[in-house]
Amino acid sequence: MSKNKTGKYFKYAIGEIILVVIGILIALAINNWNEHRKDLKKEQNIINNLHEEFTQNLKLIEIILEEVNNNEQACFTLMEYMNQEIDETKSKTIDSLIYWAIEHNSFNPSNSTYTEILNTGKIELVQNKKLKSSLFDWSRELEKNKATHYIFEKWIEEGILPYLSKNIALKNIDMYGALAWDKESEFKSGVANIIKDREFENLIDNNIYHISKIKSEYQNLKKIIRTILLETKSND
Numbered sequence: 169m170s171k172n173k174t175g176k177y178f179k180y181a182i183g184e185i186i187l188v189v190i191g192i193l194i195a196l197a198i199n200n201w202n203e204h205r206k207d208l209k210k211e212q213n214i215i216n217n218l219h220e221e222f223t224q225n226l227k228l229i230e231i232i233l234e235e236v237n238n239n240e241q242a243c244f245t246l247m248e249y250m251n252q253e254i255d256e257t258k259s260k261t262i263d264s265l266i267y268w269a270i271e272h273n274s275f276n277p278s279n280s281t282y283t284e285i286l287n288t289g290k291i292e293l294v295q296n297k298k299l300k301s302s303l304f305d306w307s308r309e310l311e312k313n314k315a316t317h318y319i320f321e322k323w324i325e326e327g328i329l330p331y332l333s334k335n336i337a338l339k340n341i342d343m344y345g346a347l348a349w350d351k352e353s354e355f356k357s358g359v360a361n362i363i364k365d366r367e368f369e370n371l372i373d374n375n376i377y378h379i380s381k382i383k384s385e386y387q388n389l390k391k392i393i394r395t396i397l398l399e400t401k402s403n404d
Contacts, residue, residue: 210290210293211293211294211295214281214285214290214293214294215294215296215299215400216400217281218281218282218299218303218396218400219396219397219400219401221278221279221280221281221282222393222396222397222400223397224277224278225277225278225393226390226393226394226397228275228276228277228278229275229277229386229389229390229393230390232273232275232386233383233386233387233390235271235272235273236272236379236382236383236386237383238268239268239269239270239271239272239379240376240379240380240383241268242265242266242267242268242269243269243372243375243376243379244376245265246262246265246266246269246372247369247372247373247376249262249265249363250363250364250368250369250372251363251364251369252363253360254359254360254363259357259359259360260340262359262363263340263341263343263344263357263359264344266332266336266341266359267341267342267344267345268344269372269375270324270328270329270375271345272317272320272321272324274314274317275313275317275386275389277310279310282303282306282307286303286307291303296399298395298399299396299399299400302392302395302396302399303396305392306389306392306393306396309385309388309389309392310389312385313382313385313386313389316381316382316385317382319378320378320379320381320382323374323375323378324375327371327374328371328375331367331368331371332362335358335361335362335365335368336357336358336359336362337352337353337355337356337357337358338353339352339353340352340353340357340359
């Protein structure tokens with residue numbers, strides 16, 4: 169009888185252990201399911217926020233691209249005036265063209281959501297591989313664009329402006345910018361002379377090169393934005 173009781177207790181103990189293990193596994197499964205559900209909700213919020221953020225970035229980059237196109241067109245128009253005789257009216261036109269050829273703004277996108285998920289590791293919650301890849305592409309292209317823009321700014325500050333400050337009245341150029349002078353410079357414009365100067369032509373030619381490079385990068389950034397918007401649209 170003692171042996172029979174021992175066998176029953178052993179079977180009972182095994183059954184209890186199995187029940188406990190099953191209970192633990194069920195609890196773990198429920199916990200994992202809850203955590204997965206929470207992660208899916210976090211991912212959904214991230215995707216929605218990214219879509220909203222990059223919708224704004226698309227608007228910003230379209231404005232910047234329009235400005236860059238204006239810069240480029242101003243340069244091309246200046247090239248048409250090279251080595252030509254100009255009168256006072258054309259002189260004022262060239263003043264405005266020079267302003268638009270060198271006026272530029274940097275691209276400062278909204279990156280709050282992107283920066284947060286990158287710094288906190290939440291980017292791993294994003295399951296869409298194409299979206300995740302595009303986000304990393306965005307980071308690389310943005311850093312590249314910042315470097316190119318810095319070179320462009322340095323070129324204008326150290327390449328074009330020193331020449332202009334020596335050869336023309338910058339006040340006439342600034343009439344079209346933030347200073348908005350309501351009266352021209354009392355000094356001779358100098359525009360008629362630089363239009364016949366090969367060095368000025370070379371400066372504008374090089375300026376076009378810088379503009380075309382930064383324009384190409386903006387177009388690449390725009391493509392990445394469109395991809396991100398496409399990959400987040402269905403979850404918006």
